[in-house]
Amino acid sequence: MKYALQLGKFFGIKVQIHWSFLILLSWIVISNVRSGSGTVQTLWSILFVLTIFLCVTLHEFGHALAAKRFGIKTKDITLLPIGGLARLESIPEKPREELIVAIAGPLVNIAIVLLLYPLIHFTTDITSTISSLTSITSQNFLFNLMFINLWLAIFNLIPAFPMDGGRVLRALLAFRLERHKATAIAARIGQMLAVGFIFLGFFSNPFLVLIGLFIFLGAQGETEYTQAKSMLKGYTVNDVIMKQYQTLSPNDTIKEAVALLLNGQSKSFLVIDNEQVLGTLNRDEIIKALSSEGENSSINHVMNKEIVALKAETPLEDAWQIIQQHKMLMPVYSYNQLIGTLDTENILEFIMIKNAESK
Numbered sequence: 412m413k414y415a416l417q418l419g420k421f422f423g424i425k426v427q428i429h430w431s432f433l434i435l436l437s438w439i440v441i442s443n444v445r446s447g448s449g450t451v452q453t454l455w456s457i458l459f460v461l462t463i464f465l466c467v468t469l470h471e472f473g474h475a476l477a478a479k480r481f482g483i484k485t486k487d488i489t490l491l492p493i494g495g496l497a498r499l500e501s502i503p504e505k506p507r508e509e510l511i512v513a514i515a516g517p518l519v520n521i522a523i524v525l526l527l528y529p530l531i532h533f534t535t536d537i538t539s540t541i542s543s544l545t546s547i548t549s550q551n552f553l554f555n556l557m558f559i560n561l562w563l564a565i566f567n568l569i570p571a572f573p574m575d576g577g578r579v580l581r582a583l584l585a586f587r588l589e590r591h592k593a594t595a596i597a598a599r600i601g602q603m604l605a606v607g608f609i610f611l612g613f614f615s616n617p618f619l620v621l622i623g624l625f626i627f628l629g630a631q632g633e634t635e636y637t638q639a640k641s642m643l644k645g646y647t648v649n650d651v652i653m654k655q656y657q658t659l660s661p662n663d664t665i666k667e668a669v670a671l672l673l674n675g676q677s678k679s680f681l682v683i684d685n686e687q688v689l690g691t692l693n694r695d696e697i698i699k700a701l702s703s704e705g706e707n708s709s710i711n712h713v714m715n716k717e718i719v720a721l722k723a724e725t726p727l728e729d730a731w732q733i734i735q736q737h738k739m740l741m742p743v744y745s746y747n748q749l750i751g752t753l754d755t756e757n758i759l760e761f762i763m764i765k766n767a768e769s770k
Contacts, residue, residue: 415427415430493622513578577598577626680740
């Protein structure tokens, strides 16, 4: 995610904080100043929020480590003002696995509650603590933290797909229904709840508006993705490859790449030397190189040397997931022979055709 500060790596997972998180801290300081709170009170409030987001990070690690159990890696965990986001490389397809991954986060919050409760019960006067909940102090810090973690667990289990509760709902539905149908039902419920969040947010907490928009758009995006993937079942990469494609040599110049770009429909090119694919080059990379390197620069210096190859017999739904992760032109091989290419646009066109045929 752009404009995020990396905090470190834990269990091999990068943890970062988005710049907008500073807005939340600034808002806390301003709110405390306006209410007449002193420096000590403001510092307690800031420490409390930071501790909450430590719990949110642990929540996300719950998802990440559960996913790791099923062989799914986590790209990173990002802290935002509205919560945390663990970017898994993929969502588990099997209902049981998705259920475990989805519920792992809220279970972390419940575990924190269970750890804090004995400490609070034996060391704190509950009556006086409850009576002083108007502000964060050393006396009620842990009690408030326990309450917030309980709230986080309950809130995240609301069946508002794609929140944790929505994913739990989809997993349960997917035990009986096809995945794309289970997704559609969970998404409709999630979007209805999202509208409710947005409505309430206008009259109470503006963060609910942001959460509502995130849920509504996230549900729509994942529904489209799941439906598209279901249309690709039964097909292989060989059914949709582009057998006619443009190539460049690593010794060609940016000027020659620009000419090829302007003279045809292709927006991405394979860079080949002696029948070996050395890299790829797309329109955005050509324009960027033209600006920074000049038209006489060699393609070998600016091409994308990361190559993700596909086999002709690869199931198309698997190829779609790979292309969604890398978003680049991919060479396709059959018995170690280059037979064509595949990119996002080509699969989207195939989905559009199949969608039109089904109507």
